[in-house]
Amino acid sequence: MKIMTILSMLFGIKLLIVSAAIQASPSAENIVRQGNGKGAVACLSCHGDQGQGNASAGYPYLAGQPADYLVKQLQDFASKRRKNIIMQPFASALSIDEIRAVADFYAKLPLPKTASSKNNKPSLAKGERLATQGKWSAGVPACFQCHGDQGQGIPPNFPAISGQHESYLKAQLESWHKGERSNDPVGLMQAVVDKLDGEEITAVSRYLAAQSPRKAK
Numbered sequence: 001m002k003i004m005t006i007l008s009m010l011f012g013i014k015l016l017i018v019s020a021a022i023q024a025s026p027s028a029e030n031i032v033r034q035g036n037g038k039g040a041v042a043c044l045s046c047h048g049d050q051g052q053g054n055a056s057a058g059y060p061y062l063a064g065q066p067a068d069y070l071v072k073q074l075q076d077f078a079s080k081r082r083k084n085i086i087m088q089p090f091a092s093a094l095s096i097d098e099i100r101a102v103a104d105f106y107a108k109l110p111l112p113k114t115a116s117s118k119n120n121k122p123s124l125a126k127g128e129r130l131a132t133q134g135k136w137s138a139g140v141p142a143c144f145q146c147h148g149d150q151g152q153g154i155p156p157n158f159p160a161i162s163g164q165h166e167s168y169l170k171a172q173l174e175s176w177h178k179g180e181r182s183n184d185p186v187g188l189m190q191a192v193v194d195k196l197d198g199e200e201i202t203a204v205s206r207y208l209a210a211q212s213p214r215k216a217k
Contacts, residue, residue, distance in 0.1 A: 028105035031098060039093030043102065046086070052112040055165040063109035066155030066216045070103035073159075073183075082183040111213040112163070127207025130200060138195040143204065146188070152214035157185045163213030169205035177201070 030036070032043045043062075047053055051063030062070065076082035077091035078099075094102070129135075131151070134142035143161065148154050151162030161169065175181035176193040184190065193201070 028101035040090045058167040060168040062106040064111040067103040067107035068155035072156045074099045076183045123203045127203035130204040153216040162211040166209035173201045
């Protein structure tokens with residue numbers, strides 16, 4: 001009887017441990033919709049209820065982005081390698097398990113609809129050349145050489161850029177140009193953007209925003 005009692009107690013303790021682990025595991029949907037109660041607010045407050053972002057506010061779409069890329073960016077925000085006064089405190093409040101859960105959640109969402117872009121044909125043509133061919137006279141490779149042949153992204157370092165909001169793309173390119181962002185591999189983006197002028201930055205941002213969003217294979 002004593003052995004059976006001890007076995008029952010051990011089994012009960014095991015159940016409690018498993019139950020506690022399940023309850024403690026991060027719920028990505030709760031974090032996205034409500035925050036984690038530890039300093040990270042609801043992701044949807046900036047990035048939309050379907051991860052579609054907010055073009056007018058300059059917040060990027062996250063839906064369908066490669067999970068490994070999202071993990072890296074959240075970790076970079078948390079470590080302050082990527083500077084952003086809004087994202088740094090939120091990312092710092094997430095555990096590594098929560099970061100992975102949120103990244104996987106967004107990666108599995110359906111892609112948003114094509115972002116709106118002003119129809120400026122000369123600007124779009126210039127942007128298309130930069131995105132698909134580059135500007136080799138200045139040592140600038142095509143965007144699609146690193147970000148995938150259709151701008152779908154190549155994780156963990158290169159996000160999907162096709163269909164991303166023009167306001168966000170332009171802001172990031174300008175940040176690299178000013179040296180305010182530097183969390184890219186071997187300083188590649190900063191070296192590229194340094195060779196683009198303001199008109200070219202606008203043109204390529206506008207062209208990419210006018211494309212259909214693509215998912216990494």
